[in-house]
Amino acid sequence: MTYDYLVIGAGSAGLQLCLRMLEDPYFLEKKIGLLEKDIDSAPDKTWCYWEIGHGRWDHLIDHQWSQGFFAGGGEEIVLDLSPYQYKKLNAGKFFRFARKKIEESGKIDWIADEVVDVQFQDTVKIHGQNSNYQSYHVFDSRIDPDFYENQSCKKIWQHFKGWEIRTKEPSFDPNKFTMMDFRIKYNNSTTFTYVLPTSSTTALVEFTFFTPFMIDDHTYDLYLKKYIDNILKIREYTIDREEKGIIPMTDYPFYKNHQEKVTKIGTAGGWVRPSSGYSFRNSQRFVTKLIKNLKNNLPPHHGIGHNRFRTYDTIFLDLLEKHNEMGEELFTSMYTKNKIQQIFRFLDEESSFLQDIYFISTFEKWPFLKAAARSFS
Numbered sequence: 001m002t003y004d005y006l007v008i009g010a011g012s013a014g015l016q017l018c019l020r021m022l023e024d025p026y027f028l029e030k031k032i033g034l035l036e037k038d039i040d041s042a043p044d045k046t047w048c049y050w051e052i053g054h055g056r057w058d059h060l061i062d063h064q065w066s067q068g069f070f071a072g073g074g075e076e077i078v079l080d081l082s083p084y085q086y087k088k089l090n091a092g093k094f095f096r097f098a099r100k101k102i103e104e105s106g107k108i109d110w111i112a113d114e115v116v117d118v119q120f121q122d123t124v125k126i127h128g129q130n131s132n133y134q135s136y137h138v139f140d141s142r143i144d145p146d147f148y149e150n151q152s153c154k155k156i157w158q159h160f161k162g163w164e165i166r167t168k169e170p171s172f173d174p175n176k177f178t179m180m181d182f183r184i185k186y187n188n189s190t191t192f193t194y195v196l197p198t199s200s201t202t203a204l205v206e207f208t209f210f211t212p213f214m215i216d217d218h219t220y221d222l223y224l225k226k227y228i229d230n231i232l233k234i235r236e237y238t239i240d241r242e243e244k245g246i247i248p249m250t251d252y253p254f255y256k257n258h259q260e261k262v263t264k265i266g267t268a269g270g271w272v273r274p275s276s277g278y279s280f281r282n283s284q285r286f287v288t289k290l291i292k293n294l295k296n297n298l299p300p301h302h303g304i305g306h307n308r309f310r311t312y313d314t315i316f317l318d319l320l321e322k323h324n325e326m327g328e329e330l331f332t333s334m335y336t337k338n339k340i341q342q343i344f345r346f347l348d349e350e351s352s353f354l355q356d357i358y359f360i361s362t363f364e365k366w367p368f369l370k371a372a373a374r375s376f377s
């Protein structure tokens with residue numbers, strides 16, 4: 001059998017794409033398959049994103065906040081997010097919801113297999129561990145191995161460990177999350193703590209690195225403990241759950257890995273915003289665009305990922321790569337000199353060129369100009 005569309009990977013991008021296809025009459029007569037290697041282990045991680053008002057996944061979210069907090073450069077500020085809400089979703093819950101929807105619909109084949117090779121002739125031939133498949137078009141969320149080998153792009157790793165803690169006494173304000181707190185740092189690098197309180201006695205506390213280097217597991221534990229002891233000043237708590245992650249922040253040209261009949265999606269398609277590591281919201285936006293392109297007979301990736309924003313991100317990554325010690329100063333400028341709504345618009349690639357100029361002018365000029373010169377010389 002030949003599929004019209006085969007999606008490789010039931011992750012953030014693949015699932016959002018399949019759920020959209022299920023709802024859209026354009027795909028009613030199409031034969032669609034979804035290939036996933038880890039079909040029985042729903043991912044246990046937290047996805048956060050911001051949006052204005054009611055959203056598509058509100059029935060799945062665990063918590064949302066209308067206020068944030070930032071601490072850095074000796075300053076502490078409360079971020080009033082209105083009209084935005086910052087929302088927390090469990091990836092496993094999302095996976096189970098999507099799987100049920102897909103299976104109940106009977107319209108998309110949910111296939112448990114690991115893809116080992118994809119070859120392109122008149123159709124795309126997909127070789128799996130268990131079987132082989134054919135499709136007229138493939139949406140592929142596997143990261144190209146060239147990304148790891150490539151030495152010429154900028155790569156910063158956003159790596160972190162989080163503890164979901166439970167306290168005896170009320171210790172958190174569940175209406176306010178901490179976006180970045182630089183008061184506890186690993187040496188002089190770009191490291192901070194992120195706190196997502198879900199009640200007065202429960203919170204996910206994550207110690208995060210934006211660095212070109214990695215560290216051992218023990219170091220995360222040490223810094224999490226320091227933050228909980230010294231900043232949150234919590235004496236008694238239990239750890240209910242742990243989560244760890246590594247997200248690439250890079251200007252690697254993922255778009256070069258698209259082929260006529262193979263469209264890369266998710267991280268593999270460059271859907272992670274390089275300067276922030278967020279991708280869940282991008283997946284939502286880019287899936288909409290991708291489907292519009294399909295209907296208009298355009299290459300599915302057409303217009304996805306704006307060059308102007310990639311240019312800013314390259315400069316930002318260059319600064320973090322060459323001067324990792326400047327991270328706190330950079331983010332302090334960002335959060336103290338700009339409204340959070342403007343930051344969200346910038347990260348969503350919705351700000352105008354003039355707004356971007358203002359945004360960039362709030363940073364120390366010389367390091368930025370030097371990074372720009374290095375990046376584009």
Ligand SMILES: Cc1cc2nc3c(=O)[nH]c(=O)nc-3n(C[C@H](O)[C@H](O)[C@H](O)COP(=O)(O)OP(=O)(O)OC[C@H]3O[C@@H](n4cnc5c(N)ncnc54)[C@H](O)[C@@H]3O)c2cc1C
Nearest residue numbers: 009011012013037045047048114115245266267278279280
């Ligand atoms: C702990 C953690 C917390 C995070 N928090 C946030 C957050 O708050 N907000 C946010 O926006 N982003 C967050 N991220 C990043 C986000 O998870 C990723 O950017 C996003 O999942 C990328 O989507 P994706 O579809 O490309 O990849 P994934 O979601 O990783 O999905 C890829 C899928 O492809 C499957 N697969 C891979 N290779 C094959 C193969 N050969 N054959 C078949 N299947 C295959 C994998 O099993 C996987 O299910 C977090 C990441 C982690 C790890």
